[in-house]
Amino acid sequence: MKLKTMTLEWTGESLILIDQRKIPLEETYIECTNYKEVATAIKEMVVRGAPAIGATAAFGFVLGAREYINTSSSFEIFLEKMNEVKETLANTRPTAVNLFWALNRMEKTLKNYGYFEKILEVLENEAINIANEDITANKQMGAYGASLLKDGDTVLTHCNAGALATVDYGTALGVIRAAVEQGKKIKVFADETRPYLQGARLTAWELMKDGIEVTLISDNMAGWAMKLGKINAVIVGADRIAANGDVANKIGTYMVAVLAKRHGIPFYVAAPTSTIDLNTPTGKDIPIEERNHKEVTHCGGKRIAPENVNVFNPAFDVTDAELVTAIITEKGIVYPPYNENLKKLFEE
Numbered sequence: 001m002k003l004k005t006m007t008l009e010w011t012g013e014s015l016i017l018i019d020q021r022k023i024p025l026e027e028t029y030i031e032c033t034n035y036k037e038v039a040t041a042i043k044e045m046v047v048r049g050a051p052a053i054g055a056t057a058a059f060g061f062v063l064g065a066r067e068y069i070n071t072s073s074s075f076e077i078f079l080e081k082m083n084e085v086k087e088t089l090a091n092t093r094p095t096a097v098n099l100f101w102a103l104n105r106m107e108k109t110l111k112n113y114g115y116f117e118k119i120l121e122v123l124e125n126e127a128i129n130i131a132n133e134d135i136t137a138n139k140q141m142g143a144y145g146a147s148l149l150k151d152g153d154t155v156l157t158h159c160n161a162g163a164l165a166t167v168d169y170g171t172a173l174g175v176i177r178a179a180v181e182q183g184k185k186i187k188v189f190a191d192e193t194r195p196y197l198q199g200a201r202l203t204a205w206e207l208m209k210d211g212i213e214v215t216l217i218s219d220n221m222a223g224w225a226m227k228l229g230k231i232n233a234v235i236v237g238a239d240r241i242a243a244n245g246d247v248a249n250k251i252g253t254y255m256v257a258v259l260a261k262r263h264g265i266p267f268y269v270a271a272p273t274s275t276i277d278l279n280t281p282t283g284k285d286i287p288i289e290e291r292n293h294k295e296v297t298h299c300g301g302k303r304i305a306p307e308n309v310n311v312f313n314p315a316f317d318v319t320d321a322e323l324v325t326a327i328i329t330e331k332g333i334v335y336p337p338y339n340e341n342l343k344k345l346f347e348e
C-alpha cells in the first residue's frame with residue numbers, strides 16, 4: 001500500500017518527508033527507513049504540525065514492527081520491543097496530543113490483533129487509515145468552517161496549520177481553502193511566527209502556491225493590523241485542546257487571541273477531534289515544550305543577540321477557552337460551554 005501527499009510519502013518500504021526546515025529556499029526530501037530515523041525527523045522538525053507528526057509516528061511504528069518482527073522469538077517479546085518503538089517515537093515532542101493519540105491507536109491495533117501472521121499488513125493499513133482519515137477530517141472541517149467566512153473577508157493566521165502541518169489540505173488553512181473553493185474572495189494575513197518562522201516560511205509558501213492572496217506581517221504587527229480594521233477573523237490550528245476548551249498552539253497564539261477579543265474579532269480554532277484531549281482537564285495540565293535557546297538568539301543561522309544572554313523559549317502557549325469564539329472540528333462547529341460540548345463530540 002502506498003500514499004503520497006505534499007507532507008509525506010509512504011512507499012511501502014520507507015517514509016519520505018518533505019524537509020520543512022528548508023522550505024521555501026529548497027524543496028528537498030528525507031527518506032526514513034527505520035523508526036529511529038522517523039523519531040529524529042519529528043524531533044528535529046523535518047516534519048511538524050500536530051496531525052502531521054501523528055501520522056508520521058504511525059508510519060514509524062510500522063517501520064519498527066518490520067525491524068523487530070524477524071528477531072522476536074515470541075509475540076510477547078515482539079510486544080516488548082514494540083513498546084520500545086512506541087516510547088522512542090513518543091519521546092520526541094511533548095505538546096501535540098495527536099502524536100500520542102496515533103501511537104496509542106497503533107499499539108491498540110497491534111495488541112488486539114495479537115499474532116504474527118499478516119501483522120505488518122494490519123499495521124500498515126492502520127497507519128494509512130490514520131493518514132487518510134486526517135485528510136477527510138480536514139476537508140470536513142473546511143466545509144463546516146467556510147460557513148463562518150464571508151466573501152471579501154481577511155483572515156489572520158498564526159504559525160502554519162496548512163497542508164504541511166497535516167497529512168494534506170490543512171486545518172486553519174483548510175478552512176480558508178474551502179471558502180476559496182466555494183468562490184469567496186478571502187485574503188490572509190500571516191504572522192511570521194517567531195522564533196521558528198513557520199508563518200513566514202511555510203504558510204506564505206503554501207498559500208502562494210495555491211494562489212491565495214497572502215500578506216506577511218511580523219508578529220508585533222497583528223494588533224495594529226486589527227486596529228486599522230484590516231482583519232475580519234482569526235483562524236489558527238491547535239496542538240492540544242483540553243477538556244475545558246483551553247487551546248495549546250504555537251507560541252504567540254495567546255497574544256493574538258487577546259488582541260482579537262480587544263478588537264471584537266472572532267477567534268476560531270480549527271482542529272480534528274484527534275487534537276482534543278478529554279484526559280487533560282485544563283490548559284494548565286498541558287506539557288509545554290521548551291526548545292533550544294538558539295532559536296531565539298539566532299535568526300537564519302546568524303546570531304542576533306549577545307552571547308550568554310538569558311533566554312526563555314516555550315514552543316507553545318495556552319489560549320484560555322473564554323477567548324475562543326468556536327472550535328471547528330470534522331464533526332461540526334463547537335461553541336461554548338466547551339466542557340459540555342466537546343464531550344458530546346465523543347458521545348455521538
Ligand SMILES: CSC[C@@H](O)[C@@H](O)C(=O)COP(=O)(O)O
Nearest residue numbers: 048049050159161165237238250
Ligand atoms: C494543523 S497544525 C496546528 C498546530 O500544530 C500548529 O499551529 C503548530 O503550533 C505547530 O507547531 P510546530 O512547532 O511547528 O510543530
